[in-house]
Amino acid sequence: MIRWLSFYIAAVCIIVLMSCHQQNTGVPTGLIATIANSEILTANTYKANQNYMTQKDEALNIFGEKLESCCTDPMTGYFRDGYCNTSADDYGTHVICAVMTKEFLDYTLKLGNDLCTAKPEYHFPGLKPGDGWCLCAIRWKEAYDAGVAPLVRLESTHINALKFVKMEELVKYAVKDQDRK
Secondary structure: OHHHHHHHHHHHHHHHHHHHHHOOOOOOHHHHHHHHHHOOOOHHHHHHHHHHHOOEOOOEEOOOOEOOOOOEOOEOOOOOOOOOOOEOOOOOOEEEEEEOOHHHHHHHHHOOOOOOOOEHHHOEOOOOOOOEEEEEHHHHHHHHHHOOOOEEOHHHOEHHHHHOOOHHHHHHOEOOHHHOO
16 A cells, blocks of 8 residues: 555646656655655656656757757747757757848748737747748648748758758758848
8 A cells, every 4th residue: 555655746746846846846845855764756857757757869950060059039949948959859950040031931821820829828939931931841841842941050960851852952041141030
């Protein structure tokens, strides 16, 4: 009975911790005390679980060099850290650092993906032409095929983009120095 109860308490604590992590809120102090007192879940175990849940892929750009920041205003990236980094949890593969254009924003809106309207509940500010944003590789490729792909910051585009898009397609839409913000 005690083992079952300990397992149940541990499961509830893990669910609360994961929820706090996903919502980017602090962990309730009472929960930390409960965990520490019962020795159910150590800080090291939680850190290991947290790292497992958000393990980022190696941060290399399409040239095999260190991935550069895409944009911090607005804050972009799957991890909202300014980088087009990814992980197994990133089902959209947000790896192409694109500079928004009116044509692309109109195109994606017609496909049902409104990138212009702010959605604070998702920490999404809404985009306007000129903003840098980590796009889903497949969406960029669709826009490329339709002739409305936005420009790309190559040094800030994750190497995984090459699983979906050819290097020469990205280079064709590379941001030139005079196009940078």
